[in-house]
Amino acid sequence: MRYAGISVAILLMSAGCGKSPKQVTEVVAVERAALPSNPTDAAWDEAPEHQAKLLPQDQVEPRVLTPTTGEVRVRALTNGSEVAFRLEWMDDSKSDKPGPAMMIDACAIQIPARMEKDLPEPQMGQDGKPVQVTYWRADWQAAVDGRGDTIRDLYPNASIDHYPQEAKPLAPGSDAQKEMALRYSPARALGNIRGGPRAAPVEDLVANGPGTLSPGPSLGAKGKGAHQKDHWSVVISRKLPEGLSPNQRTHIAFAVWQGSQRESGARKMRTGWITLSRRSGS
Amino acid sequence: MARVYNWQLGREMSYWYPESRPQRQFAAVFDTNKCIACQTCTLACKTTWTSGKGQEYMLWNNVETKPYGSYPLAYDLKLLDMLNGQSWAGNKYEGQTIFESAPAGERVLGWRPEEQDYAYPNVGEDDCANQVDGGAFLNLPHMNWFFYLARICNHCTYPACLASCPRGSIYKRPEDGIVLVDQGRCRGYQECVRGCPYKKVFFNPMTGTSEKCIACFPKIEQGIQPQCFVNCIGKIRLAGYLSRPDQVREDNPLDYLVHVKKIALPLFPQFGLEPNVYYIPPIHAPVSFNQQLFGPGAGDAMKAYRNAGNDPDLASLLCLFGSTEMMVSRFRRTGDVISGSDDKGAEVVRVPMREPVYIRPAIDTKNQLVRINCP
Numbered sequence: 001m002r003y004a005g006i007s008v009a010i011l012l013m014s015a016g017c018g019k020s021p022k023q024v025t026e027v028v029a030v031e032r033a034a035l036p037s038n039p040t041d042a043a044w045d046e047a048p049e050h051q052a053k054l055l056p057q058d059q060v061e062p063r064v065l066t067p068t069t070g071e072v073r074v075r076a077l078t079n080g081s082e083v084a085f086r087l088e089w090m091d092d093s094k095s096d097k098p099g100p101a102m103m104i105d106a107c108a109i110q111i112p113a114r115m116e117k118d119l120p121e122p123q124m125g126q127d128g129k130p131v132q133v134t135y136w137r138a139d140w141q142a143a144v145d146g147r148g149d150t151i152r153d154l155y156p157n158a159s160i161d162h163y164p165q166e167a168k169p170l171a172p173g174s175d176a177q178k179e180m181a182l183r184y185s186p187a188r189a190l191g192n193i194r195g196g197p198r199a200a201p202v203e204d205l206v207a208n209g210p211g212t213l214s215p216g217p218s219l220g221a222k223g224k225g226a227h228q229k230d231h232w233s234v235v236i237s238r239k240l241p242e243g244l245s246p247n248q249r250t251h252i253a254f255a256v257w258q259g260s261q262r263e264s265g266a267r268k269m270r271t272g273w274i275t276l277s278r279r280s281g282s
Numbered sequence: 283m284a285r286v287y288n289w290q291l292g293r294e295m296s297y298w299y300p301e302s303r304p305q306r307q308f309a310a311v312f313d314t315n316k317c318i319a320c321q322t323c324t325l326a327c328k329t330t331w332t333s334g335k336g337q338e339y340m341l342w343n344n345v346e347t348k349p350y351g352s353y354p355l356a357y358d359l360k361l362l363d364m365l366n367g368q369s370w371a372g373n374k375y376e377g378q379t380i381f382e383s384a385p386a387g388e389r390v391l392g393w394r395p396e397e398q399d400y401a402y403p404n405v406g407e408d409d410c411a412n413q414v415d416g417g418a419f420l421n422l423p424h425m426n427w428f429f430y431l432a433r434i435c436n437h438c439t440y441p442a443c444l445a446s447c448p449r450g451s452i453y454k455r456p457e458d459g460i461v462l463v464d465q466g467r468c469r470g471y472q473e474c475v476r477g478c479p480y481k482k483v484f485f486n487p488m489t490g491t492s493e494k495c496i497a498c499f500p501k502i503e504q505g506i507q508p509q510c511f512v513n514c515i516g517k518i519r520l521a522g523y524l525s526r527p528d529q530v531r532e533d534n535p536l537d538y539l540v541h542v543k544k545i546a547l548p549l550f551p552q553f554g555l556e557p558n559v560y561y562i563p564p565i566h567a568p569v570s571f572n573q574q575l576f577g578p579g580a581g582d583a584m585k586a587y588r589n590a591g592n593d594p595d596l597a598s599l600l601c602l603f604g605s606t607e608m609m610v611s612r613f614r615r616t617g618d619v620i621s622g623s624d625d626k627g628a629e630v631v632r633v634p635m636r637e638p639v640y641i642r643p644a645i646d647t648k649n650q651l652v653r654i655n656c657p
Binding site for chain 2 (some may be wrong): 060061062063065091097098103149150158159160161162165184185187189190195196210211212214215265267
């Protein structure tokens with residue numbers, strides 16, 4: 001009788017998830033002519049879902065000692081030249097406003113830069129064995145989705161005394177005005193891609209170990225994220241990595257940051273290496 | 283963690299990196315007894331460096347009223363509370379620093395100020411330590427006390443911001459010990475904001491990076507004191523370079539005040555950062571309060587300051603504060619005159635210990651007028 005009950009439950013679960021392909025133990029990129037850019041696109045149903053268990057980053061200080069996000073659900077599609085991933089994780093609070101002590105929801109994928117016999121360390125690679133990281137952030141998504149680049153877009157009641165770049169005789173939009181604005185925005189003046197204003201919610205990075213993350217060669221990263229009630233759903237796509245030609249396989253790792261959990265930088269939940277393979281769609 | 287020597291604690295301590303002192307260390311002495319909290323320093327800094335978008339709330343320089351003022355809110359009390367009471371044995375600190383008391387998984391003992399903690403830069407302004415009863419009038423000595431504490435980045439020998447950054451985006455310049463955030467490398471994790479006990483690193487929400495006082499290094503490189511020093515109305519500040527205690531040069535103004543006379547003391551030395559802004563403690567505040575802020579030397583420093591009238595070298599040196607915009611490398615007193623010279627030995631300032639006084643008779647006999655004092 002007990003077994004019959006379980007069978008009924010399995011049947012009911014199967015019925016409820018009728019459109020979802022079975023879950024897989026590795027990330028499988030299914031071939032498809034056109035890659036969806038929207039996380040809610042029905043095309044994602046063509047790819048099997050991999051549930052990746054997340055571990056606290058406890059390798060280097062500052063470490064996460066208390067686990068937060070439990071898992072990230074991943075689906076992947078490829079058109080032969082690019083590969084796209086959809087990452088989903090539970091998070092009932094949307095954190096996309098930057099400010100003091102305000103951390104941002106984010107996620108990233110990490111792939112070895114080169115196909116070699118030995119894999120790089122899963123924690124940001126290692127010296128001589130770089131990893132490519134494609135990183136998405138919720139505040140950049142908000143900027144791309146239309147949030148303005150002024151303090152009042154973040155704090156509507158902000159009190160502003162004076163901006164030198166808005167003082168006469170600098171003409172609005174003039175080169176002289178832009179130059180003055182850069183004087184008070186050193187990160188932008190130095191070309192720090194972190195400094196904004198943002199044109200994309202993702203960035204291409206490369207790392208040779210913890211603390212070495214830096215801008216990498218363009219891998220054509222694109223992304224789009226949407227928060228729905230209790231979870232994030234984010235698409236990250238990039239150029240097909242080395243090792244993902246037909247009948248090949250490489251590896252991938254994921255990381256998730258929850259702003260409400262004060263996660264940022266090394267304070268993150270992450271996976272180890274997971275096999276990333278490719279198969280034809282059918 | 284490495285073992286390093288912190289002379290302000292009189293002992294070795296643990297730090298994230300090995301000891302690596304700069305060729306020379308930018309340092310400053312602030313005389314709290316002369317500060318009137320006019321905030322000219324604050325505005326001099328603000329208009330020079332932090333007038334951009336995302337910098338609206340930043341005060342790389344601020345002046346707070348003690349005992350109740352603080353910016354951001356309770357930056358000092360929170361950490362003192364977290365350290366949970368520590369003690370000195372004479373001039374040796376027996377308690378734990380923020381590096382030694384770092385919790386598991388952390389680099390330092392720290393905390394993050396929230397948005398609203400930055401909303402009250404003038405909290406406690408001009409508030410006395412105790413209530414003043416109705417009908418009270420001025421008595422000397424004052425029945426109550428408060429004082430003004432001007433603060434900038436301390437350009438610490440063992441910066442907690444630098445130790446906290448997992449990316450190595452913060453560095454201490456080997457040529458002058460100024461601590462800077464590399465704006466090309468910072469990724470805005472805010473670990474430095476969390477780690478700095480003085481809360482002198484600020485997150486810029488528009489650029490997504492953290493920013494801090496740069497000690498006006500473009501001026502320092504030309505031998506000129508920073509903006510908040512040269513604009514100080516009360517002439518409370520003196521910038522220079524401080525030697526290690528075993529390499530003291532008595533004609534170096536900072537060495538003389540800090541190491542020889544021990545009249546200028548670090549702010550919260552017990553945190554363990556070996557901060558390089560030194561304060562002449564307020565002589566009208568209780569010694570116990572001064573000891574909590576400035577360490578065990580506060581009582582002797584207060585006595586030495588009170589005795590400055592009988593100490594011509596000290597008195598003359600105090601006259602150098604705010605008398606020149608140049609950085610003074612050496613000073614010399616000749617009678618009632620003190621002079622200062624730069625690195626190359628060229629005299630850059632000469633001031634009398636006492637300004638000449640002229641007294642006009644109240645009656646102008648020539649014009650048969652009574653003179654009125656006016657500004």
